[in-house]
Amino acid sequence: MVIIEVACRYCNKTHPVRKHGTGRGGFPRYYCNDCKRTFQLSYSYQAHQPGMREKIVEMASSGTSIRRTSSTLKVGINTVMRYLKEEKEAR
Ligand SMILES: [Zn+2]
Structure with missing residues (x-):
C-alpha cells in the first residue's frame, strides 16, 4: 500500500x-x-490552488459569469464549470 x-x-x-x-x-x-x-x-491539477474552488463558487453565487470568472481567476472555463458542477453535486 x-x-x-x-x-x-x-x-x-x-x-x-x-x-x-x-x-x-x-x-x-x-x-x-x-x-x-x-x-x-x-x-x-490545473486549478489546484488553495481556495480556488471557494473563489469560483463565490463568484458564481454573486452572479459572475463563467467566462468572467475564468478570466479573472486565470483558470480555464472547463475548470470553472467542473468546479461548479461538483459543487452542485456535493449538495
Ligand atoms: Zn478525503
Missing part, C-alpha cells in the same frame, strides 16, 4: 490518501480513508 502526498479532492487531507490503481484513461486513482471515496487527480 503506497502512501503518497496527494490531497484528497473532497476533504483536502493529504495523509489518508493512497494510490488505488488506475482509472479509465490511464490516470492514477486514489482512495481517501476519511471520505471512503476514490478519485482521480489528473483533472484537478
Whole structure:
C-alpha cells in the first residue's frame, strides 16, 4: 500500500490518501480513508490552488459569469464549470 502526498479532492487531507490503481484513461486513482471515496487527480491539477474552488463558487453565487470568472481567476472555463458542477453535486 503506497502512501503518497496527494490531497484528497473532497476533504483536502493529504495523509489518508493512497494510490488505488488506475482509472479509465490511464490516470492514477486514489482512495481517501476519511471520505471512503476514490478519485482521480489528473483533472484537478490545473486549478489546484488553495481556495480556488471557494473563489469560483463565490463568484458564481454573486452572479459572475463563467467566462468572467475564468478570466479573472486565470483558470480555464472547463475548470470553472467542473468546479461548479461538483459543487452542485456535493449538495
Ligand atoms: Zn478525503
